Amino acid sequence: MMKIHCIQTGDVQIKRRHQLARFRARPARALDVIVDAHWSPRLPIGCWLIEHPEGLIVVDTGESSNANDPGYQPWWHPFMQFCERRRVEPEEEVGPSLRAMGFDPKDVRWVVMTHMHGDHAGGIGHFPNSTILLSKLEADAALARTGPLTGYLNMHYPKWLRPTEIAFTDGPWESFNRSKTLTEDGRVHIVPTPGHTEGHMSLVVELEGHCVLIAGDASYSEMDMLQGNVDGVAFSASVHHDTTKRMRELCCRRPTITQFAHDPNSADRLSELRFTRIA
Ligand SMILES: [Zn+2]
Known part of the structure; x- marks a missing residue:
């Protein structure tokens, strides 16, 4: 019997134009975020625990409580310094x-990273015993010397980090053209969901009679997925559109509960078994 928990590691405010972009071209979207004077409401920073018979699976690791300390964000990066407000207490880290939920992080078998932005990778240091899974594209971008330019705070990644790269070698799965099945029972699939970052990936768990799609920042909320909205920092608007279409298609084919890291309703949809309705 599998059980999925949605965990909140503090909250974040981002610019309105980061939450929802007005333009298609990436430079225009990024500039629009930097000059935007309006903040989003406080949004959760989510991650997930899956109790699976083959071992505990964590998806994303949330933010670090040090994220707002002076010197944590690169001083030369106006976006990281001035365009996000994070609030994470030490006890809120993953x-x-x-x-507090009765689990030992050292018992986690797999940590599946949707992507490596600071508010998803900030808690990775809690999992020195786990296999850390990343797409190859994401690993290349995050570990590159230029990583901090695009939101990968790789100076804070633990020294022991040696991610295992996922190749999507198991063929199409439902609406996704490539996939990797993680567990021997064939119920946990990793699928590419690029757009927010080039190497972004998501996890789909098949439970009795429905699926749970754990999709990180592939959209910022279920409404954004339904409307095909692109965020202000996404790697590519057209690739983002293709991914939201595939996620909607999954929701058409199978009863699906969607989970996004910054969607205030993710936890309620999960506990109340609320499936996504496609009009
Ligand atoms: Zn992100």
Whole structure:
């Protein structure tokens, strides 16, 4: 019997034009975010725990409570310095959160990273014993010397980090053209969901009678997925559109509960078994 928990590691405010872009071209979207004077409401920073018979699976690791300390964000990066407000207490980090739920982070078998932006990778240091799974594209971008330019705070990644790269070698799965099945029972699939970052990936869990799509920042909310909205920092608007279309198609084919890291309703949809309705 599998159980999925949505965990909140503090919250973040981003610019309105980061939450929802007005333009298609990436430079125009990024500039629009930097000059935007309006902030989003406080949004959760989500991650997930899956109790699976073959081992505990964590998807994303949330933010670090040090993220707002002076010097944590690169001083030369106006976006990281001035365009996000993070609030994370030490006890809200993923490690203490798991312990409060009765789990030991050292028992986690797999950590599946949708992508490596700071508010998803900030808690990775809690999992030194786990296999950290990343797409090859994401690993290349995140670990590159130029990573901090595009939101990958790789100076804070733990020294021991040696991610295992996922190649999507198991063929199409439902609406996704490539996939990798993680577990021997064939119920946990990793699929590419590029757009927010080039190497972004998501996890789909098949439960009795429905699927749970854990999609990180592939969209910022279920409404954004339904409307095909692109965020202000996305790698590519057209690739983002293709991914949201595939996610909607999954929701058409199978009863599906969607989970996004910054969607205030993710936890309620999960606990109330609310499937996504496609009009
Ligand atoms: Zn992100």
